[in-house]
Amino acid sequence: MKLFNRPNKKTQSSKSTPFLKWRFAIICGFILLGFFGLIARAAYIQVLEPGRLIQEGDARSLRVQLMPSARGIISDRNGEQLAVSVPVQAVFANPVEIFKHGGLSDTNRWNALADVLDLNRAKLLQRIEKNKNRKFIYLARQVSPPMANYVEKLKLKGIGLRAESRRFYPSGEVSAQLIGFTGIDGHGLDGIEKTYDGWLTGEPGRRTVRKDRYGRVVENISQQSRQPGKPLELSIDQRIQAIAYRAAKEGVMDIPATSVSIAISDVRTGEILAMVNAPSFNPNDRNDRQPYKMRNRVITDTFEPGSTVKPFVVYTALKNGIVNEHTLINIPQSKHFRVGSKVITDVSRIEPLATVQRILQKSSNIGVSKLSLAMPVEDILDTYRKVGFDEPSGINLIGETTGHFPNRYRWSDIGRATLAYGYGISLTPIQLLHAYTTLGAYGIKRPLSILKTEKVVPGEQVLDPKIAKKILLMIESVTDKKGGGGGWRAAVPGYRVGVKTGTAKKAVAGGYGNDYFSYTVGVAPISHPRLAIVVMVNEPKGDKFYGGAVAAPILSKVLGGALQILNVPPDADTLKIDK
Incomplete structure (x- = not known):
């Protein structure tokens, strides 16, 4: 008894696909064309246009952190201080981070934040909600150290502090029109502060870092020291x-x-x-x-x-x-x-x-x-x-x-x-x-x-x-x-x-x-x-x-x-x- 029948050679050959050289040549041509195209593209990117991709990569990962410098002291002819800069904090929010960690659900702590910053509760929440796709917005500038400590103790995700300085005038109203004052950004708006703004304003330090997709610092690139503002001695007694x-x-x-x-x-x-x-x-x-x-x-x-x-x-x-x-x-x-x-x-x-x-x-x-x-x-x-x-x-x-x-x-x-x-x-x-x-x-x-x-x-x-x-x-x-x-x-x-x-x-x-x-x-x-x-x-x-x-x-x-x-x-x- 035969278990297998041997196939008929004539039948097998009649069903096999004939080998077409021209089709094989076309396929190989396309493969080679794609291969050389990739090589050309790689060469173009690596040799002729490397800067753009590096720039795009740096734009996604490099961050420059400013380190504020103190404004120069204004003093009278005997060295008595008439204008000084004191360290304060700015309170900022990262709405993306906030909504990644539960959003605004903890109402009591968000209300406490609004109260300490003297902000309207509803308007604070609306502002964060409105900017939910942004990663940085200021909530308050130049807050005192006790207020900053309270904000820090609230431990709200997405709420942070940034160091800055505030101008303080020990002489108060006695020399107010003469000395003038500065704006929220630390630049002079009137009086001596405005006239000699370029002299009094320091150069902020800059720290360049590389961050990953989660915002973690993975590399310190460079750091430029800050230059404090120059002091100014007035003729005033x-x-x-x-x-x-x-x-x-x-x-x-x-x-x-x-x-x-x-x-x-x-x-x-x-x-x-x-x-x-x-x-x-x-x-x-x-x-x-x-x-x-x-x-x-x-x-x-x-x-x-x-x-x-x-x-x-x-x-x-x-x-x-x-x-x-x-x-x-x-x-x-x-x-x-x-x-x-x-x-x-x-x-x-x-x-x-x-x-x-x-x-x-x-x-x-x-x-x-x-x-x-x-x-x-x-x-x-x-x-x-x-x-x-x-x-x-x-x-x-x-x-x-x-x-x-x-x-x-x-x-x-x-x-x-x-x-x-x-x-x-x-x-x-x-x-x-x-x-x-x-x-x-x-x-x-x-x-x-x-x-x-x-x-x-x-x-x-x-x-x-x-x-x-x-x-x-x-x-x-x-x-x-x-x-x-x-x-x-x-x-x-x-x-x-x-x-x-x-x-x-x-x-x-x-x-x-x-x-x-x-x-x-x-x-x-x-x-x-x-x-x-x-x-x-x-x-x-x-x-x-x-x-x-x-x-x-x-x-x-x-x-x-x-x-x-x-x-x-x-x-x-x-x-x-x-x-």
């Missing part, structure tokens, strides 16, 4: 600054007035020793930053300087030989002097024949008007230019403005007369201080500086020193109460003080309103000038509004304190400087 601010704040309340501004300079160097405004604000409290409080009026507000320019008119008359110290000028006893269709009036009665010193002492508008009309107006304007009435003070603070300096070819007689007692021209308090700093330096003009100077700037001799000394003696008589000086309230016991008071109506559209600027500016001690000071009272209320009545007492208080702090020897009993 915080002791004098505090005295000036206290006097300004009391003046606003006691006069009362809309604002009081004070600035003091060292006539030997041009350094600013104090610059204050009241009302002020607390730079550590963002809710207290109101525009009318934040304005540094010493460098921004302009006003017609009134009688404070009269010493420079007398200087010009003496310089040009129009008069000398003994020349007598006729003053009408009616206290009225007609110039064209206008009438110039004196507030105080003065002798029929008065010297230029007496004109300054009694602040006679008629007297300086006659001096102005007796000489070319270009001579007065030239003196005004020399002492800086037409230019910035050199202090280089952001926000500084310049007033209006007249520039015309034709002048009426009344225009020339009113120019002599401070109308038709406008200045800022810092410009007026600059002029009297130049006068106190016996005519040497230096730019004012808010930074402590390493060495004294030589300056430029713009006024005749002999005549400048005579003018200082003349304005000293303004503080003589027995002689009828209008600025006697500015006198400082033990010191010889020269001042000039001024009062001017505030200009409004179409003319002048009913409000006033009242100011007093001075130099002390007269024997060896050390300090120049300006006090401006904006819109004094009540019956007293003249500079000698409202600004002079403030000047006396501040100047007396400053002279004592600097240990300037009293000179009231010394001989007067040479005439």
Whole structure:
């Protein structure tokens, strides 16, 4: 019995597929084509375009971590800190991580987070829900260490802390407008902080790492050290600054007035020793930053300087030989002097024949008007230019403005007369201080500086020193109460003080309103000038509004304190400087 039948050879051969060479060749061709294509692609990627793939890979795995650097410290001339950076934390959320670990189900802890950050509970949850596909959002910036510790103890998945710094101002409102403040990103927004932002801002460190798909650091690539900001030493003496601010704040309340501004300079160097405004604000409290409080009026507000320019008119008359110290000028006893269709009036009665010193002492508008009309107006304007009435003070603070300096070819007689007692021209308090700093330096003009100077700037001799000394003696008589000086309230016991008071109506559209600027500016001690000071009272209320009545007492208080702090020897009993 046969178990298997042997197949018939004819049948088997008839069913087998014939070998086709052309088909085999085509298949091999496609295989070789694909093989060479892969080789070409690999060669293209590896040789001709490796950078793009490396870049794409790095974009997915490399991360740069910033290491914040501290902002430079701002200090006064004696090293007292006025602005420092303190370490704080920022609270951030990773919504992707949050929803990977249960989302927002633990309501109590999420509510606790909202409460400690002072955020609305519902809005916090909605914000995270809305950004569920993002890996980073800030929840709060610059939180205090106790708050950061509480957030950390909540142990919420996807909630983290990031180190940053916050600016703190130890002097508070005393130096607020001068120092300014920074924004949430640490850059200056106003005052010194903004003016010297590039100097104070450090360079943050950078750490480059490679992370895997789970966010774990697998390789440290590089690290760049952080560079802290540079410190800044101001010319301000915080002791004098505090005295000036206290006097300004009391003046606003006691006069009362809309604002009081004070600035003091060292006539030997041009350094600013104090610059204050009241009302002020607390730079550590963002809710207290109101525009009318934040304005540094010493460098921004302009006003017609009134009688404070009269010493420079007398200087010009003496310089040009129009008069000398003994020349007598006729003053009408009616206290009225007609110039064209206008009438110039004196507030105080003065002798029929008065010297230029007496004109300054009694602040006679008629007297300086006659001096102005007796000489070319270009001579007065030239003196005004020399002492800086037409230019910035050199202090280089952001926000500084310049007033209006007249520039015309034709002048009426009344225009020339009113120019002599401070109308038709406008200045800022810092410009007026600059002029009297130049006068106190016996005519040497230096730019004012808010930074402590390493060495004294030589300056430029713009006024005749002999005549400048005579003018200082003349304005000293303004503080003589027995002689009828209008600025006697500015006198400082033990010191010889020269001042000039001024009062001017505030200009409004179409003319002048009913409000006033009242100011007093001075130099002390007269024997060896050390300090120049300006006090401006904006819109004094009540019956007293003249500079000698409202600004002079403030000047006396501040100047007396400053002279004592600097240990300037009293000179009231010394001989007067040479005439």
